[in-house]
Amino acid sequence: WCKGWNKDRARDGKYPGVPFQGEKDWQKYEVARRLKDVVHTIRAQYRKDWKSKELKKQQRAVALYFIDKLALRAGNEKEEGETADTVGCCSLRVEHIQLHRRLDGQEHVVEFDFLGKDSIRYYNKVSVEKPVFENLQLFMKNKDPTDDLFDQLTTTFLNKHLQRLMDGLTAKVFRTYNASITLQEQLKALTNPEDNVAGKLLSYNRANRAVAILCNHQRSVPKTFARSMEVLQEKIDAKKKQVEEAQEGVKKAEDEFKETKDAKAEANVEKKKKLLKRLEEQLAKLNVQATDKEENKQIALGTSKLNYLDPRITVAWCKKFGIPIEKIYNKTQREKFAWAIDMAGEDFEF
């Protein structure tokens, strides 16, 4: 009962020393927000370090660039053989990247192909800045495919460096920071105040999706995906037909009104128009659903929503556009993010 008392009564921040519900989470996002203030100098710093005379610093600077730009994981070394052969940034091997001086009209392209956490494949082609490209060429020189790309670098060394740049900063903070800032930017860019709730929710999902893609959160295509897509398409087709019929209905009613000019016929016109409008809205909603579903085929939104996105951004967005929070967070999630729902106003900025 003691636990229960703690949970219900004490964990609201009123009692010093008793952590409030979600405090750990809150702290995590506060660290990420502090990174926002210094990220520019950090970027300037690693740019400079690309030109460093020390190989170790060069490697650290390029790795950090990947972690920042591509939201790669740190990549600790782990015992060989015992575990699956997966890598992160610092444990990348020569065989995991290919360099293209130009590709598809872009310059200095790095092609990544490796297995990351949980053996999820990371495949990406990225145009990088010229010094990075040249550094990579240098790091790969005279090496076998199975050699470490960053042979001078460890996660410990990298994190020590980051700790010096900002209190509490580690490699994974970049993931949190970039995920949250991307959500905020995308929401700003995609939300149209004129849209109805369904349209705004689609925008939210798209912003969420941009983050999931950045963090490489994948899922296998659900077994029932093709089937349920078909069903949805059938619904759309049926609805289209209904809309057409309703259009004819309107026309018919209008013709009748022209002939008779009586009030009853006029009321009928209004009725038919209303019906048409309702059906058109339903059709639009279905189309939105279909788009959303297709775009989401292989992307898992849950992980970023739960672990990377500062919930206050979402809460603020909901408040600003009058979206009920239940449309985004289910009951469990609302409990998890209760602190944020409580804390954030519509003008919260990450």
Next chain:
DNA sequence: AATAAGGACTCAGAAACGTAGCG
């Protein structure tokens, strides 16, 4: 001072579960 071992905590996707809506 560098490295290894261990462990707390966080993150990852999918299987299992429950239920609302459908015919």
Next chain:
DNA sequence: ACGCTACGTTTCTGAGTCCTTAT
């Protein structure tokens, strides 16, 4: 009404991060 199914939610369990401590 009644079973079915598709879907959202919860649970499960393993993987990865990063810190502390021992050597």
